[in-house]
Amino acid sequence: MLLTKRLGYSPMVGVAVSAGSAFVGSAFSPINPFQVQIAQKVSDVALLSGWAFRLVFLAIALGLWIWWTMRYAARTRAGPEAEEMTDVSEPDGALGWRDVTIFAIVASTFVVLVWGLLRWEWEFDHMSALFFIMGVVVGIIGRLGVTGTAHAYAEGFRSMGYAALLIGFANAIYVVMDDGRIIDTIVRGLFVPLADLPLALSAIGMSAAQGVLHFAVPSVSGQAVLTLPVLVPLSDLLGLSRQITILAYQYGAGLCELITPTNGALMAILAASGVRYESWLRFVIPRYLMLMALGAVALVIALAIGYS
Structure with missing residues (x-):
């Protein structure tokens, strides 16, 4: 958000670049551990079977999203934010060893994260611990000291308090x-009528x-566990491959992350960036429908190709 603001772009662009691209990437991802891998289990x-087909459409979807975002950003850009020069003698853009070390630590953290997700099936507690350690190390190397690092964490927690409440309300x-035993009834009512449709229409x-x-x-992983035990036997009876059933789940649930008000992460990001939900919907709905x-x-x- 800070980067897009400094470059003169609107907060909407910041949300599209960060949250939007993440949701689109997750929906089409061939390796997302919280979506496709849970669904396959x-x-x-x-x-990770069928990854090549998913990868092709991931590239197409992300390419479209990037193009749409760039067009919107170009139309709405106000110009780079003027920065006050507090010290003209300070070299502009020079990177010291501390900066390089911090960048290396951040990059290494994401490498470890991917390895942990794929190799050790990490969950949120493990990821939180990893980023906590990264934050402490970066704070100390960045000369914040122990006290300064603790204050920085506290300030971050304070700014995310409202967002955490939104996530809690969404999960509630x-x-x-x-x-209330309502979910099972909804699942049955939504999916059982699909058995009478042609295969292509059933999948769509x-x-x-x-x-x-x-x-x-609002949980994509929870939705996989909830719906696929119903859909897999139905798909087998219809002659629809399980991979296609998983694709239908990925695209339907994953892309809905872009628009649903019960997505706590989306609402938190919108709140933190100052973008109204109605404004986001006006921006994202046409793109959501095209995706x-x-x-x-x-x-x-x-x-058509017998993907399985």
């Missing part, structure tokens, strides 16, 4: 519906139904 499909919706209908359901189930259309094309092609 639940569906009894080999992990699912808890109420689950404890699954994707659309996953999107609708995601408003009530859903791309997902439908992918499903039809997968059926």
